[in-house]
Amino acid sequence: MGLTLENFLPYRLARLSEALSAEIQPVYKDAFGLNRPEWRVLAALADIGPATATALGHHSAQHKTKVSRAVRALELRRWIRRDEVQSDRRSEIISMTDLGQRSYCELVNPLREREAQLLKRLGPEDREVLDRALRALEEAVGVATHAPVNVPGTPEPVSAPSHRA
């Protein structure tokens, strides 16, 4: 009659997620004083290049207020910079400074290592299986890989039919 927390998928995922996060966090937190939103914005920025706060939010799956605060913090460190967009004065293009680039590089290697350590504890086929399973679940839950986001200043082909919702 009960539901057995142990087997309840949302619980299992939350627990795993927290455990993983706890393993990773020290790398960006203790060594660099970043919090998770900040780390994610930085990573997103590295992924997609200069972009608006909204785009970074989409790409890092974060609420706009988190992004707003993270951006401010990163700007204060001079890791990122905001530039006005002349075509739309509401938004601003965020990009990494040289310092940001360097810091990101220092940051990313230990993080990758940690992840690698974790994955090493799984066999190679387990890694395979995990990846496929997660993709299926991502699909099922609709956390799709983000559609490429329109970067202002990059005019999009006028005649191309829009694929985005």
Place this chain on the structure above:
Amino acid sequence: MGLTLENFLPYRLARLSEALSAEIQPVYKDAFGLNRPEWRVLAALADIGPATATALGHHSAQHKTKVSRAVRALELRRWIRRDEVQSDRRSEIISMTDLGQRSYCELVNPLREREAQLLKRLGPEDREVLDRALRALEEAVGVATHAPVNVPGTPEPVSAPSHRA
């Protein structure tokens, strides 16, 4: 050089976990006004029966302050009850009231349904694969299935060698 957030395991898990949680939450939140720690404590209690707050914390993977607050809230609703333990006056045994039982039953079915809906979006073999993958990862990260916890008042066999760390 980048690390591609999309493929970074901690990120993927966190995102999935949040998405799942968002699907589930309305059931216990909107309909019953419970928050997550409260729901989890209730579920844990249903799983393992009367137990101390510490045991419930272990079984629901939650910090003791979360448990403490959740227990107080659930007690105020009269869904659970605390009884003193005569053998150890620090701790207290928490158990569900009849009202709690009934509420839990009402709660658990919609939750199971939601989970079922989610899982239905995966094929049967995907479900299989997912389960195995998660187990492997749980193993790897050390979020082991909790060792059965000693309930005060249930004297444990004196001569049995302890298997617990």
Place this chain on the structure above:
DNA sequence: GCGATTTGGTTGCATATGTGACTATAATTT
């Protein structure tokens, strides 16, 4: 049996986060 340490549980405080309101600008409608 007494001091030191550990354990169960609560609380104060600081931080983190989500919601909704708000400003400013752009896009759409008519």
Place this chain on the structure above:
DNA sequence: AAATTATAGTCACATATGCAACCAAATCGC
């Protein structure tokens, strides 16, 4: 082109959470 609606981003506020200090009781060491 005026009015409406939507979008980008920020902020104030309420809530949620973790940490550390704390109390009380039990256990350990000697």
